[in-house]
Amino acid sequence: STTVVWAATTPITLGTTETLAPGIGRVGSVADVRITVPDGYTGSTYGTTNDLTSIASTITDLTIQGASSASVLNLSQINLPARTLNSVTIKGLSISGVNESTATKPYNLLYYIFSPSNGGNVTNLTFQNCKIANFRGVVRLNNATASSFNNIKFDGCDIRSIADYN
16 A cells, blocks of 8 residues: 655746746745746846745745746846745746847846845755756855855756856
């Protein structure tokens, strides 16, 4: 006899123009949230910070995943709440900080995917099967805040063009 235990994850699929925070806001009072970014997504654009600082205080585990291998998340940064999250997982997405089709080389790599300025902490940060490009860095910890990211894991990711300012 096999016992299967299913995690109580609340799934949300974003509309193609819906930003991350309102999408996450639709879940109510749950702990584990999985956001799916659809193909053709335009709700997050280059130079835009995705401010998740006001997500429900009950959320401890957050997954942002692509609907398919063609799912793209263009952004400059994701801001997390000023509290501890058990896990943040980014899965199956192409993530870029520069629009390669319109930007002039050399790219001005200004952004970090995570650069907390409010004291947020993440126990487990995982990037799984992602394509990450055109950022100054993935995680930046600012001395002015008491933030921490522990157990950072990249699993099956293609990472390119992570560099300092040009």
